[in-house]
Amino acid sequence: MTVREALLLAGQLLGLLTALVVVVLSLIWLERKALARFQNRMGPMRVGFHGLLQPVADALKLLVKEDLVPTWADRALFWSAPLMVFVPSFVVWVTIPLAKEVVIRNLEMGLFYIVAFSILPVVGLVLAGWSSANKYAMLGSLRSAAQLVSYEIPIVMAVIALVMVPESLNLVTIVEGQRTVPYAALQPLGLALFLLAGVAEVGRTPFDIYFAESEVVGGPFVEYSGAHWSVFFLVEYINTFVVGVLVALLFLGGWTFPLVPEAAWLGFLWVVAKTYLVVLVMFWLRGTLPRLRVDQLMSFGWQLLVPLSFANIVITGFYKFYRWPGWTLTLMSLALLLLAGWLVYRRQTRPAAATAEEMLARARAYRRREA
Amino acid sequence: MREGYVADWAAAVLAGVVGLLAIGLLFLVSAVLAPRRPSAEKGIPYESGIRPAPYTWSQLHVRYYLFAILFLVFDVEAVFLFPWVLVFAKSGAIVFYEMLVFIVVLLFGVVYAWRKGVLQWR
Numbered sequence: 001m002t003v004r005e006a007l008l009l010a011g012q013l014l015g016l017l018t019a020l021v022v023v024v025l026s027l028i029w030l031e032r033k034a035l036a037r038f039q040n041r042m043g044p045m046r047v048g049f050h051g052l053l054q055p056v057a058d059a060l061k062l063l064v065k066e067d068l069v070p071t072w073a074d075r076a077l078f079w080s081a082p083l084m085v086f087v088p089s090f091v092v093w094v095t096i097p098l099a100k101e102v103v104i105r106n107l108e109m110g111l112f113y114i115v116a117f118s119i120l121p122v123v124g125l126v127l128a129g130w131s132s133a134n135k136y137a138m139l140g141s142l143r144s145a146a147q148l149v150s151y152e153i154p155i156v157m158a159v160i161a162l163v164m165v166p167e168s169l170n171l172v173t174i175v176e177g178q179r180t181v182p183y184a185a186l187q188p189l190g191l192a193l194f195l196l197a198g199v200a201e202v203g204r205t206p207f208d209i210y211f212a213e214s215e216v217v218g219g220p221f222v223e224y225s226g227a228h229w230s231v232f233f234l235v236e237y238i239n240t241f242v243v244g245v246l247v248a249l250l251f252l253g254g255w256t257f258p259l260v261p262e263a264a265w266l267g268f269l270w271v272v273a274k275t276y277l278v279v280l281v282m283f284w285l286r287g288t289l290p291r292l293r294v295d296q297l298m299s300f301g302w303q304l305l306v307p308l309s310f311a312n313i314v315i316t317g318f319y320k321f322y323r324w325p326g327w328t329l330t331l332m333s334l335a336l337l338l339l340a341g342w343l344v345y346r347r348q349t350r351p352a353a354a355t356a357e358e359m360l361a362r363a364r365a366y367r368r369r370e371a
Numbered sequence: 372m373r374e375g376y377v378a379d380w381a382a383a384v385l386a387g388v389v390g391l392l393a394i395g396l397l398f399l400v401s402a403v404l405a406p407r408r409p410s411a412e413k414g415i416p417y418e419s420g421i422r423p424a425p426y427t428w429s430q431l432h433v434r435y436y437l438f439a440i441l442f443l444v445f446d447v448e449a450v451f452l453f454p455w456v457l458v459f460a461k462s463g464a465i466v467f468y469e470m471l472v473f474i475v476v477l478l479f480g481v482v483y484a485w486r487k488g489v490l491q492w493r
Binding site: 005006009010013014017063064065066067068069070071072082083086087090091093094095104105107108112113115119132133134135136138142143145146149150152153156157160163164167168169217222223226227228230231295298299302303306307310313314317320321362 | 378379381382383385386387389390391393394395397398400401402404405406407408409411413414415416417418419423424431435438439441442445446449452453456457458459460464467470471474478481484485490491
């Protein structure tokens with residue numbers, strides 16, 4: 001690698017960083033507007049046309065706010081925790097293509113690299129919670145460790161089942177394999193698993209349990225303010241966008257579906273439009289669903305998503321190994337998805353008395369063991 | 372080794388460096404622009420408006436411990452699965468069914484943990 005190449009690469013990375021910041025500002029505006037419309041409000045209106053400059057004003061405010069460090073905090077860890085959540089969410093962008101040619105490095109193991117880095121932020125969250133010397137932060141970081149670690153499994157297994165179809169970890173190859181049928185049609189179950197576990201990995205409502213304001217008052221971020229806090233905020237939106245772009249590329253056909261554009265910029269627009277659509281669905285979830293309870297979160301992940309994600313691998317394996325036609329996989333996937341939906345529905349519509357009875361029995365058993 | 376292999380991973384490392392520098396710059400700008408008036412009251416950890424009890428770093432029930440162990444098992448499994456998914460369709464039936472057996476054995480671990488009540492958050 002020559003010096004010239006390295007400089008070119010650094011220039012590309014800086015451009016990427018700038019683009020990401022602009023994307024995050026647009027997402028903040030979009031989320032506030034979308035949530036406001038869901039609740040029949042106007043949302044930000046004052047700063048700029050329809051509040052378009054509101055995120056910029058917020059960012060400037062955060063920049064000039066006092067950056068407090070609590071007296072009892074472990075200063076070095078407190079200071080560096082935001083870096084540890086930011087760097088993994090930035091480096092995955094090296095290999096995410098936004099069109100066939102619009103990618104910094106088309107890594108052969110791209111998807112593996114993304115999955116590997118996606119679990120690292122949990123270290124930063126735990127350090128942030130621990131170093132704050134605050135009990136809410138500590139509780140929040142313990143919750144975040146349990147949550148992120150649990151939902152990483154369904155997301156990795158969904159990715160593995162998806163990779164079975166094109167037999168490649170290269171993102172461009174995966175997208176090019178969807179010229180006729182996007183993988184969402186082959187694996188509706190995989191799409192559901194990836195999206196749900198992705199929302200949980202990012203920690204968006206209904207899975208915002210580790211920084212729930214009404215429970216742990218902001219979780220690992222309670223003691224953060226100013227620029228340090230803004231990094232956590234930035235990362236949350238970058239990760240939301242990563243989940244959106246991965247769903248668009250892996251399941252919705254990226255730039256190749258429904259028609260293959262002649263010009264590269266058209267493909268780029270396709271990917272961006274699909275990504276914003278997925279992100280809007282995530283905002284919609286936030287506007288609609290209440291937060292899960294922490295035990296519901298764990299049982300949803302381990303008792304439903306994990307077995308389903310393994311079943312997804314098995315059915316995709318049979319489809320691929322015996323070269324069954326594509327519609328068989330679609331049918332099996334849909335059947336499993338419906339089964340999962342029925343299980344959740346049954347749990348949801350169970351009489352309240354039965355739930356109360358079960359929780360009481362559990363509490364009694366726990367007390368017996370303690371005694 | 373494929374051509375451009377080193378350059379590819381150098382790009383990943385450089386991205387990490389650029390990310391670190393960018394955030395460092397952000398902190399630097401904020402340190403210059405933001406006011407800095409620390410006081411004893413501001414340094415107290417927030418505990419819903421009452422004086423905080425000491426000993427934040429006292430003993431805690433680390434509930435995620437068992438989940439972390441289970442996660443480790445499945446993450447190692449994922450490391451085995453990733454190379455397998457790239458070759459199994461071209462390999463023999465034994466390669467395919469062997470991995471299915473492996474998956475079932477690990478699923479048995481989840482069932483065991485489930486029956487033991489480990490998957491309940493208490």
